[in-house]
Amino acid sequence: GQNIDQPTEMTATEGAIVQINCTYQTSGFNGLFWYQQHAGEAPTFLSYNVLDGLEEKGRFSSFLSRSKGYSYLLLKELQMKDSASYLCAVRSPNDYKLSFGAGTTVTVRA
Amino acid sequence: DVKVTQSSRYLVKRTGEKVFLECVQDMDHENMFWYRQDPGLGLRLIYFSYDVKMKEKGDIPEGYSVSREKKERFSLILESASTNQTSMYLCASSSPSNQPQHFGDGTRLSIL
Numbered sequence: 396g397q398n399i400d401q402p403t404e405m406t407a408t409e410g411a412i413v414q415i416n417c418t419y420q421t422s423g424f425n426g427l428f429w430y431q432q433h434a435g436e437a438p439t440f441l442s443y444n445v446l447d448g449l450e451e452k453g454r455f456s457s458f459l460s461r462s463k464g465y466s467y468l469l470l471k472e473l474q475m476k477d478s479a480s481y482l483c484a485v486r487s488p489n490d491y492k493l494s495f496g497a498g499t500t501v502t503v504r505a
Numbered sequence: 506d507v508k509v510t511q512s513s514r515y516l517v518k519r520t521g522e523k524v525f526l527e528c529v530q531d532m533d534h535e536n537m538f539w540y541r542q543d544p545g546l547g548l549r550l551i552y553f554s555y556d557v558k559m560k561e562k563g564d565i566p567e568g569y570s571v572s573r574e575k576k577e578r579f580s581l582i583l584e585s586a587s588t589n590q591t592s593m594y595l596c597a598s599s600s601p602s603n604q605p606q607h608f609g610d611g612t613r614l615s616i617l
Contacts, residue, residue, distance in 0.1 A: 436611075493538075495547040498547050
């Protein structure tokens with residue numbers, strides 16, 4: 396089975412940094428994705444990790460530790476437009492299926 | 506840019522009706538997926554397809570069926586809609602590689 400946990404909500408101030416953690420216990424692993432979803436919109440792809448370490452993409456970074464079943468998404472220099480839900484998803488080996496966590500709603504305050 | 510188009514943004518149907526949700530992608534992707542999204546539960550996979558006329562059950566297939574007659578189109582069918590199928594339905598597509606899934610804007614379905 397798949398068990399993917401992430402916090403339900405986080406609040407941070409504009410310009411600050413927020414770290415969204417994701418822990419997973421899955422029957423197989425073939426990469427971890429982070430998506431951003433604004434209210435009423437489609438999820439959009441942010442980052443992908445398949446090997447241990449940090450992937451940096453502008454203000455967003457994602458980290459993976461496969462031995463710990465752990466990932467985080469780091470959002471730097473927060474902007475109001477970063478208020479959204481952030482979804483962690485683990486891909487199964489062999490079949491490209493994604494299992495999603497329930498999502499973390501990030502609220503950025505002025 | 507990848508474009509995944511779902512036929513309706515909002516849909517209201519009655520209990521017992523047969524409901525069709527349509528999804529079209531323009532990137533020649535082999536893989537297509539149907540999810541439902543509910544508060545506190547995240548996205549849950551209903552069905553997916555690797556190729557034309559192929560389908561695989563996801564985690565919650567009960568009460569649903571799918572059809573993939575053409576590569577670009579993947580339809581979700583609620584054979585006899587029930588109120589517990591009121592939800593946001595999201596379609597996605599991907600190529601058979603490490604590329605991410607691309608999502609449509611979703612259909613918010615209400616069953617009365």
